Amino acid sequence: MRKLFTALVALSSVAVAWGGEAGGAGAEAKARLQFITRVRVLLDRGRQFPISSSGSALYVRPSEKADWLAFPNTVTLKPDGDGIALHGAWGTTRFLGPITLRAGGTPDVPLVSGARRFAGAIRAHRSGDKITLVNILPLEDYVAATVGAEMPASWELEALKAQAVLSRTFALNRLSRPRARTYDLVATVSDQAYAGVTRLSPRAREATRVTLGEYLAVTGRPILAHFHARCGGATTPGLAVWGHGLSFPGARCSYCLSHPARWDAAFPIATFRNIFNIPMDGRLGLEFTREPVSRRTLWARTGTVSVRLETLRRLLGPSVLKSGRLVEVEQQGDKVVVRGEGHGHGVGMCQWGANDLARRGAGYREILGRFFAGATLTGGGKREGIAQLDLSAPTELF
Numbered sequence: 440m441r442k443l444f445t446a447l448v449a450l451s452s453v454a455v456a457w458g459g460e461a462g463g464a465g466a467e468a469k470a471r472l473q474f475i476t477r478v479r480v481l482l483d484r485g486r487q488f489p490i491s492s493s494g495s496a497l498y499v500r501p502s503e504k505a506d507w508l509a510f511p512n513t514v515t516l517k518p519d520g521d522g523i524a525l526h527g528a529w530g531t532t533r534f535l536g537p538i539t540l541r542a543g544g545t546p547d548v549p550l551v552s553g554a555r556r557f558a559g560a561i562r563a564h565r566s567g568d569k570i571t572l573v574n575i576l577p578l579e580d581y582v583a584a585t586v587g588a589e590m591p592a593s594w595e596l597e598a599l600k601a602q603a604v605l606s607r608t609f610a611l612n613r614l615s616r617p618r619a620r621t622y623d624l625v626a627t628v629s630d631q632a633y634a635g636v637t638r639l640s641p642r643a644r645e646a647t648r649v650t651l652g653e654y655l656a657v658t659g660r661p662i663l664a665h666f667h668a669r670c671g672g673a674t675t676p677g678l679a680v681w682g683h684g685l686s687f688p689g690a691r692c693s694y695c696l697s698h699p700a701r702w703d704a705a706f707p708i709a710t711f712r713n714i715f716n717i718p719m720d721g722r723l724g725l726e727f728t729r730e731p732v733s734r735r736t737l738w739a740r741t742g743t744v745s746v747r748l749e750t751l752r753r754l755l756g757p758s759v760l761k762s763g764r765l766v767e768v769e770q771q772g773d774k775v776v777v778r779g780e781g782h783g784h785g786v787g788m789c790q791w792g793a794n795d796l797a798r799r800g801a802g803y804r805e806i807l808g809r810f811f812a813g814a815t816l817t818g819g820g821k822r823e824g825i826a827q828l829d830l831s832a833p834t835e836l837f
């Protein structure tokens with residue numbers, strides 16, 4: 440337990456040692472690296488990726504035990520036979536299996552892929568005829584990056600701290616049940632928005648640093664900590680929205696009540712006929728059922744077919760059907776017009792609500808307590824909860 444704590448607070452010193460000559464980290468630094476929790480984030484799948492280093496060179500390691508090989512600082516990755524080829528100014532180099540890339544120079548020199556910049560390393564795998572890119576980086580760096588991507592840097596520090604705890608909690612939960620063999624999380628809102636260090640701000644780093652190691656737990660385990668942009672007046676228990684999972688009571692949100700974010704969207708009737716399997720001459724007859732406390736609409740039903748609103752959001756596009764909190768639904772000619780309020784699934788912390796609470800003087804613990812009644816804030820200074828996780832199995836960072 441003590442070792443993990445030491446490793447967490449020693450991230451910066453480890454990084455200094457790691458940033459030296461490629462492959463030349465000393466034995467002491469390597470021993471420390473073994474206890475750093477690291478996350479693997481799926482970035483992309485595609486047939487071609489340009490990757491460059493902001494430093495003087497780019498280093499590539501073809502296997503866990505191999506030495507790092509130095510390459511010019513800009514390469515293009517492409518599938519090649521069963522392996523991966525690196526193309527660049529020198530020509531082409533082929534590798535049979537997955538490869539790991541990192542920037543040279545100092546440890547905080549990021550890798551660049553497209554418009555995004557990434558700390559840590561990137562591992563490239565073959566997946567069918569495509570290449571899968573996975574960013575591998577220390578947990579706390581990932582947390583800071585997600586805070587930067589999930590909340591504006593100008594928001595209240597206490598809200599950013601609440602977000603940091605949730606982002607860390609979410610990641611720890613995913614680490615205990617990774618999404619795939621080769622990655623733990625995805626870089627989209629299906630898990631958490633993540634754009635590498637592109638949107639990392641000093642305030643996001645500060646919020647992460649002062650909550651170092653803290654996460655929300657129930658019976659000692661990190662919860663799947665959900666959050667959303669705006670609840671629309673009250674949050675909703677996860678069980679009511681998804682029908683499964685650990686659930687927290689819905690909480691009223693005064694900010695969203697006083698600043699309703701209304702939206703509307705129109706869909707072709709044919710889309711609904713397909714989803715609900717209604718023949719063209721059949722009556723659409725859409726009905727919605729609401730959850731009594733939050734008045735959030737949870738189900739859409741027509742005839743004998745019922746579809747969860749969250750399923751409907753996924754099918755119609757969550758950026759179009761912005762929430763499951765519907766105010767009005769009406770048929771206009773060959774369209775169904777939907778009006779609603781809020782943004783997101785409505786489960787867990789309302790981000791706008793959190794910022795409003797912080798502006799009124801609430802600390803991050805109070806904010807979290809409001810949206811996750813019954814959970815325990817653990818880790819942090821005492822670190823006792825972390826020992827209960829199965830996340831500290833010795834593992835090299837990259």
Ligand SMILES: [Zn+2]
Binds near residue numbers: 669670692789
């Ligand atoms: Zn709210």
